[in-house]
Amino acid sequence: MITSILFILLLAAGTTLFTINVRKVRRNILLGKETERKDQPGMRWKTMARVALGQSKMVTRPIPAILHIFVYVGFVIINIEVIDMFVDGIFGTHRFLSFTGGLYNILVATFEILAFLTTFGCAVFLIRRNIVHVKRLVSKDLTGWPRTDANAILITEILLMTAFFTMNACDALLFNMGSHHYNVAFANPVSHYLMPLFSGMQEGTLIFIERFCWWFHIIGIISFLNYLPYSKHFHILLAFPNVYFSNLKKKGEFTNLESVTNEVKAIMDPSFMPPPADPNVQMRFGAKDVTDLSWKQLLDAYTCTECGRCTSACPANITGKLLSPRKIMMSTRDRLEEVGKNIDANKGEFKDDGKSLLNDYITPEELWACTSCNACVQECPVNIDPLSIIIDMRRFLVMEQSAAPTELNMMFTNMENNGAPWQFSPSDRLNWTKE
Amino acid sequence: MKVIHNHHSTIIIHTMENQTSTTDTQTTKQPLVVPTMADYMAKGESPEIVFWVGCSGSFDDRAKKITKAIVKILNHANVKFAVLGVEESCSGDPAKRAGNEFLFQMQAMNNITVLNGYDVKKIVTGCPHCFNTIKNEYPALGGHYEVIHHTQLLQDLLNSGRITIEGGSFKGKKITFHDPCYLGRGNDVYEAPRSVMVNLDAELMEMKRSKSKGLCCGAGGAQMFKEAEKGNKEVNIERTEEALALNPDVIAVGCPFCNTMMTDGVKHFNKEQEVKVLDVAELIAQANDL
Known part of the structure; x- marks a missing residue:
């Protein structure tokens, strides 16, 4: 009875805290500017099914793809087991789902096999990060917290799975003993091998270990859920909406800046009347800070799990330039978090902190190294678009600060004067026909 | 370096x-x-x-x-x-x-x-x-x-038979195609240049990074008009190296910027006598002796 109340309180606290944090993330994302990403729902659902659910973009790197599938399927399916534990926790039942009879054997056996594969996957991931040192997983982008975050996630998952196996092993021993309350037989193809470790223990000790593991597992899951909004691991939830709201256009197409269109039309046609500007929206060409980006670009930042496929395919990064598309996403999230905290601290109003995404987080040198080749966009397994952020920030540098590299300014001048990026006379355009 | x-x-x-x-x-x-x-x-x-x-x-x-x-x-x-x-x-x-x-x-x-x-x-x-x-x-x-x-x-x-190619001067030659970013990834056109080159009776070879995984030549995003940012290598050198590893007779391209970058890369390795950088259109024109 007391344990039930304790459990319910814990569950309520966990979900409340999670809801509060998710709402903050949602508010932060909605600080971004409007962008049309709700058209073609059919196409969007299909893309989500293929890319997020089906992980179609992971397969290009088969080893991490298979390991990731283990952890991913494990995560999704083992959630059914959590239902079992939740009902037991609330009503004090034991293995509630056992009413399914023969099916329960299949269920627990499946959970155990998946839990084993998850553990295996996480262990190999830890090895790849800390022993094999896979290049994209040890890059300087990840110095400090991101590396700790990655290891914490993997270790937590291994601990959760270990608790699950230990719990099942002790439960099976208690069943064999005929212990009161432990009255459900279940197939345990993996934890079966752990049973010798605990056999010979007193009934009370076994019950203690079993209960400890049960609480460890369930508290672990609730804590892990609440860790997500602070972690790169948030991708397990955000990958789905993020892919749903993907850019469905050709990657080569860059956004059209309508504010510029109005000005250009007014220059070309004096009778053109631009639509009245919204006085509540600060007019700015391009992006200086996170609030100049679109909500989708901000959602991208929260979705990024820092796998580094983008950076490992980036021609600028490969040849030693400062640019790393992954770091662009990480910087965007870091700055957005900072802006969010600022809003929280100032009663819902952002107070100028003299900082911005540009310069304080992302330097012009990074932005000017990009070849706009779209390799980063192509590589991202969850359809994040670092390139669009780079271009929006270039737009700010060029149009608001006239801060393009000198050679580019020369190119602009040539184009304005001659209609070509080089200094040739437009009247010579057909000279090639006579040569 | x-x-x-x-x-x-x-x-x-x-x-x-x-x-x-x-x-x-x-x-x-x-x-x-x-x-x-x-x-x-x-x-x-x-x-x-x-x-x-x-x-x-x-x-x-x-x-x-x-x-x-x-x-x-x-x-x-x-x-x-x-x-x-x-x-x-x-x-x-x-x-x-x-x-x-x-x-x-x-x-x-x-x-x-x-x-x-x-x-x-x-x-x-x-x-x-x-x-x-x-x-x-x-x-x-x-x-x-x-x-x-x-x-x-x-x-x-x-396809419509308005031009035909009978093997021609590239028969048996080793050709590798470098995908331009704005044709390939940018617009998902990967097959057109390849299906054209099939008519050359040449040996078409793919670089490891090709099609959607193709590596940029380094000229896109207005880089053509500026110095590269500080790094330890030029992008075109990285790409040319990859192409030259296949020992091709021709590096085929479909973009004038890529052409410049790959030509520079081939010169960097002093291979301009052995390896030609040619546009797909030039391949077809030359094969037909136009």
Whole structure:
């Protein structure tokens, strides 16, 4: 009875805290500017099914793809087991789902096999990060917290799975003993091998270990859920909406800046009347800070799990330039978090902190190294678009600060004067026909 | 590690110095017929397609050869085409990629005025950057055209039998194709250049990073017009290395910028005698001895 109340309180606290944090993330994302990403729902659902659910973009790197599938399927399916534990926790039942009879054997056996594969996957991931040192997983982008975050996630998952196996092993021993309350037989193809470790223990000790593991597992899951909004691991939830709201256009197409269109039309046609500007929206060409980006670009930042496929395919990064598309996403999230905290601290109003995404987080040198080749966009397994952020920030540098590299300014001048990026006379355009 | 300094500028200067030179190493067998839109207009006719030459194709000495190869093929296939000539202006791509949306839109709207004035329906470009910009970014500004890249036109001409290739001079040669970013990833066109080259009876080889995984030549995003940022290698050297590892006779390209970058890369490795960098259009024109 007391344990039930304790459990319910814990569950309520966990979900409340999670809801509060998710709402903050949602508010932060909605600080971004409007962008049309709700058209073609059919196409969007299909893309989500293929890319997020089906992980179609992971397969290009088969080893991490298979390991990731283990952890991913494990995560999704083992959630059914959590239902079992939740009902037991609330009503004090034991293995509630056992009413399914023969099916329960299949269920627990499946959970155990998946839990084993998850553990295996996480262990190999830890090895790849800390022993094999896979290049994209040890890059300087990840110095400090991101590396700790990655290891914490993997270790937590291994601990959760270990608790699950230990719990099942002790439960099976208690069943064999005929212990009161432990009255459900279940197939345990993996934890079966752990049973010798605990056999010979007193009934009370076994019950203690079993209960400890049960609480460890369930508290672990609730804590892990609440860790997500602070972690790169948030991708397990955000990958789905993020892919749903993907850019469905050709990657080569860059956004059209309508504010510029109005000005250009007014220059070309004096009778053109631009639509009245919204006085509540600060007019700015391009992006200086996170609030100049679109909500989708901000959602991208929260979705990024820092796998580094983008950076490992980036021609600028490969040849030693400062640019790393992954770091662009990480910087965007870091700055957005900072802006969010600022809003929280100032009663819902952002107070100028003299900082911005540009310069304080992302330097012009990074932005000017990009070849706009779209390799980063192509590589991202969850359809994040670092390139669009780079271009929006270039737009700010060029149009608001006239801060393009000198050679580019020369190119602009040539184009304005001659209609070509080089200094040739437009009247010579057909000279090639006579040569 | 030796880093080529200022290689884009070198090319640009080189082009300007030679601007008055009229020598073309390839002897033109038949004079090129290059009608302009204004010519058609004067006759009250309209062409099948407008050939958008692009700034490189008009002014860069190396790219002009690609332009001529395309025209030779168009003439050979009796395609009723026209160029805009002096009425053509930069598509605005480098301005847009560099973040100068004003300049881009000025260029785009001026071009759209010219194109719409001639009631243009279909455009073929000699450059994937013009192709992408006109196809994808002009519609929002009022320019709606069917736009194809020249490798797609070549594919159409081959499929419809308007041109044929019987092996020719590239039979058995080793050719690897370098995907231009704005044709490949940018617009998902991977097969057109390859299906055209199949007709050469050559040995087509793929680099490890090809198609959607293709590595950029280093010129995109307006990098063509500036020094690369500080790094430990030039992108074109990285890419050329990968191509040369296949020991090809020809590195095929479909973009004048890629052509410059890969040509520079091949020179860097002193391989210009053994390895040619040629546009797909040049391959087809040369195979047909045009």
